[in-house]
Amino acid sequence: MKIFALGCTHGKLPKSFSKDASKADVIVCTGDMAAAGPYMAPGKYKTVKSLYEWWDSLSKSELNKLQKKIDRSYYDVVEKLSSSKKPLVVIRGNMYRAKSGDKFTRKLFNKYNVKYAPVGKRKIYSYDFISLDFHYETHNVRSEGKASKREIKRLINFFRLKLFKKNFPKLLKKSKNAIIVSHVPPYRCLDALGGPHMPKKLIGKHVGSKLLRNAIEKYKPILVICSHIHEARGVARIGKTTVVNVGSFGQYALINVEGGTVRVNLR
Numbered sequence: 172m173k174i175f176a177l178g179c180t181h182g183k184l185p186k187s188f189s190k191d192a193s194k195a196d197v198i199v200c201t202g203d204m205a206a207a208g209p210y211m212a213p214g215k216y217k218t219v220k221s222l223y224e225w226w227d228s229l230s231k232s233e234l235n236k237l238q239k240k241i242d243r244s245y246y247d248v249v250e251k252l253s254s255s256k257k258p259l260v261v262i263r264g265n266m267y268r269a270k271s272g273d274k275f276t277r278k279l280f281n282k283y284n285v286k287y288a289p290v291g292k293r294k295i296y297s298y299d300f301i302s303l304d305f306h307y308e309t310h311n312v313r314s315e316g317k318a319s320k321r322e323i324k325r326l327i328n329f330f331r332l333k334l335f336k337k338n339f340p341k342l343l344k345k346s347k348n349a350i351i352v353s354h355v356p357p358y359r360c361l362d363a364l365g366g367p368h369m370p371k372k373l374i375g376k377h378v379g380s381k382l383l384r385n386a387i388e389k390y391k392p393i394l395v396i397c398s399h400i401h402e403a404r405g406v407a408r409i410g411k412t413t414v415v416n417v418g419s420f421g422q423y424a425l426i427n428v429e430g431g432t433v434r435v436n437l438r
């Protein structure tokens with residue numbers, strides 16, 4: 172089975188998408204499809220903080236204009252992904268999660284018949300594709316570590332950690348040939364913060380999911396496909412499980428799964 176996998180597209184699909192997707196059996200997208208606001212800043216910015224400062228400095232009308240562009244990019248990516256007519260496994264990531272964004276996403280997914288469950292299972296060929304959408308745990312709420320206890324609790328509840336904790340291991344336990352599609356990488360695996368914009372004290376900090384890590388160690392799925400930490404792109408192993416962080420902004424992976432053997436080609 173050939174998988175075309177990408178994620179954190181942020182409005183950008185690879186030029187070869189149609190060609191490569193037509194050769195794949197399954198398309199996987201690990202979320203964050205829409206353009207990322209602060210990263211649309213013109214010119215050169217040295218730090219993440221300055222990107223956000225630029226974003227915060229915008230007037231209401233400038234923000235509205237950009238928001239329309241972002242909405243459009245979300246729309247375009249989902250339209251293109253679903254145009255391949257191949258089985259499509261998609262999750263949402265951390266973007267568009269407030270009430271209006273949630274509504275926007277549901278409408279968009281309905282329009283293109285995109286099947287979605289925050290934590291769910293779909294059998295495709297002889298494999299169980301298990302989705303695990305974005306969630307926060309105490310150690311990774313706001314990587315800056317600045318959130319108050321109350322805010323941490325709110326974000327953990329808002330992103331429904333309880334639901335994931337309850338259902339994710341259950342689904343895995345009952346699965347054969349499991350392939351996990353997660354927004355966040357597993358803890359201490361392709362999950363270290365870095366890159367030129369990152370404050371020094373955060374470089375190397377692990378912000379992956381412990382829920383996912385523990386489940387991998389216990390249930391030994393064949394493959395985990397993730398993104399979210401753009402700068403930690405790569406292929407790694409946890410025991411016999413292959414983990415692929417597909418990267419961002421149109422980067423992708425061609426993955427071949429035959430029985431228990433996984434081969435990964437990062438593009």
Ligand SMILES: [Mn+2]
Pocket residue numbers: 179203264265266354399400
């Ligand atoms: Mn993300």
